[in-house]
Amino acid sequence: MSARSNTPDPNDDPGCTQSDAAEEASAARDSEAGLSRRAMLMIGATGAAGLVTGAAAQQTAPAGPGIAAGAVAGMPFRAFVRYGTEGSVEDLRLRGIKPTQVLVRTRGSCGCYTVTSSVLGTFPQNAPAIPNHSGMGIVEAVGAQVRRVRVGDRVLVSGTPWCGQCHQCLTGTPEWCNYLAPGGVPNDPIADMADGTGVIESAVIGGLSEIIVAYEEYCVPIFSDLPDEQIAMLGDTGAVGIAATSVYDPVQIGQNVVIFGAGPIGLAAVQGARAQAAGKIIVIDPVRYRREKALEFGATTVLDPNEDTDTLVDRIRELCAQRTDRLDAGGQVAGNGPFSMQGADLVVEASGLDRFPPAVEVGPDPTGLLALRQAWEVTAPGGSLVTLAVQDGDIAFPASAFCLSGKRIYGGQMAGMNVMRDTERFITAMENGAVNIGAIITATLPLDRVKEGFQRVADRTELGVVFTFG
Ligand SMILES: [Zn+2]
Ligand SMILES: [Zn+2]
Numbered sequence: 001m002s003a004r005s006n007t008p009d010p011n012d013d014p015g016c017t018q019s020d021a022a023e024e025a026s027a028a029r030d031s032e033a034g035l036s037r038r039a040m041l042m043i044g045a046t047g048a049a050g051l052v053t054g055a056a057a058q059q060t061a062p063a064g065p066g067i068a069a070g071a072v073a074g075m076p077f078r079a080f081v082r083y084g085t086e087g088s089v090e091d092l093r094l095r096g097i098k099p100t101q102v103l104v105r106t107r108g109s110c111g112c113y114t115v116t117s118s119v120l121g122t123f124p125q126n127a128p129a130i131p132n133h134s135g136m137g138i139v140e141a142v143g144a145q146v147r148r149v150r151v152g153d154r155v156l157v158s159g160t161p162w163c164g165q166c167h168q169c170l171t172g173t174p175e176w177c178n179y180l181a182p183g184g185v186p187n188d189p190i191a192d193m194a195d196g197t198g199v200i201e202s203a204v205i206g207g208l209s210e211i212i213v214a215y216e217e218y219c220v221p222i223f224s225d226l227p228d229e230q231i232a233m234l235g236d237t238g239a240v241g242i243a244a245t246s247v248y249d250p251v252q253i254g255q256n257v258v259i260f261g262a263g264p265i266g267l268a269a270v271q272g273a274r275a276q277a278a279g280k281i282i283v284i285d286p287v288r289y290r291r292e293k294a295l296e297f298g299a300t301t302v303l304d305p306n307e308d309t310d311t312l313v314d315r316i317r318e319l320c321a322q323r324t325d326r327l328d329a330g331g332q333v334a335g336n337g338p339f340s341m342q343g344a345d346l347v348v349e350a351s352g353l354d355r356f357p358p359a360v361e362v363g364p365d366p367t368g369l370l371a372l373r374q375a376w377e378v379t380a381p382g383g384s385l386v387t388l389a390v391q392d393g394d395i396a397f398p399a400s401a402f403c404l405s406g407k408r409i410y411g412g413q414m415a416g417m418n419v420m421r422d423t424e425r426f427i428t429a430m431e432n433g434a435v436n437i438g439a440i441i442t443a444t445l446p447l448d449r450v451k452e453g454f455q456r457v458a459d460r461t462e463l464g465v466v467f468t469f470g
Pocket of ligand 2 (some may be wrong): 164
């Protein structure tokens with residue numbers, strides 16, 4: 001069943017589905033927060049912003065016009081829309097928002113390699129859609145049931161939601177909050193093109209648009225003065241990289257970290273490893289300027305996977321070797337093969353496949369599978385592997401080593417982030433200079449240059465690309 005299938009209509013009286021006692025308790029809680037749920041629903045039903053007044057309204061009530069869905073319907077805006085085999089910036093008209101949705105005036109949206117196919121690809125897109133899957137901006141209107149953000153808030157629309165109530169959120173895998181699951185929430189058209197064709201948002205977010213209509217669960221209020229483009233990076237690549245070293249199995253002081261891929265995710269992971277006081281930080285990437293960036297951000301060794309491809313794993317294991325082979329003195333047996341004792345405490349796989357031919361140095365395997373296999377091989381027994389990239393095809397591992405080698409493997413959707421918990425921590429680390437996501441951003445471009453921006457992402461000639469608005 002869809003997580004949203006029971007979403008109440010704002011015109012329904014919630015009292016008809018609750019016992020009086022429960023309703024009373026709920027009203028008491030809401031009233032402590034400054035606004036009763038019934039009053040909020042009334043706002044949603046009538047569109048009247050002035051129903052709640054005084055101090056209570058100032059504390060909790062979303063201020064200003066446009067609270068109700070009807071009040072924003074028809075609003076004109078521009079967005080990059082992919083339809084058929086074409087993509088272009090279109091003039092759209094908003095359909096309105098649901099009681100559980102937030103209307104965001106976009107200020108920034110981070111370009112992600114995963115999205116290159118959606119912008120530049122030649123496959124037919126049957127339902128017109130606004131590509132991308134994150135953004136940030138200012139809340140301009142909220143549905144009547146929204147509590148987390150208010151009109152006027154600065155907000156990150158994260159690529160991953162957090163509801164705090166679904167099974168995955170309650171059992172320790174919030175990166176797979178069910179609002180993200182296929183069928184978790186309806187992805188209905190949010191706007192119409194000039195000919196009346198409805199337009200949806202990719203991943204119920206879109207981002208390459210002056211307006212984002214997002215479910216509340218995807219919204220993270222931002223209480224920081226960091227620049228828009230840096231906050232935008234926290235919706236996707238920037239946050240994923242920092243999380244890779246600090247969420248599943250955080251790097252401990254002096255531990256060795258290996259990072260495959262020095263794109264925006266890998267470079268943020270380098271910064272995260274450095275901030276966690278890692279020992280060796282070994283980065284593998286075929287592109288020279290990316291290896292140089294990695295060194296700038298704290299990598300201790302950079303390797304080109306095209307050089308000595310067959311011995312790369314041995315080389316990394318040697319780099320991670322303990323100081324002695326004296327087993328009675330904390331040492332470690334040297335050696336290779338599936339049961340090698342040598343390897344890194346944490347390995348981050350962030351290289352991925354080539355969806356388009358790179359315009360820079362090309363790695364040894366465009367499918368990305370070789371890097372994934374090598375990443376597993378250089379993970380030490382008891383070490384952790386976080387896989388972040390997308391590959392093409394299937395991969396095989398030696399079964400007994402896969403089953404017995406004690407390697408912890410995290411299929412790292414958003415690197416395991418709880419976005420409501422971790423975004424705040426990452427912002428603090430950015431503010432105090434422990435990580436510098438701004439240094440990963442190499443281009444900020446307007447909406448009219450979306451194709452150019454994603455072409456550069458596909459070419460791998462840029463690192464962080466952020467589209468900015470207004
Ligand atoms: Zn992405
Ligand atoms: Zn959830």
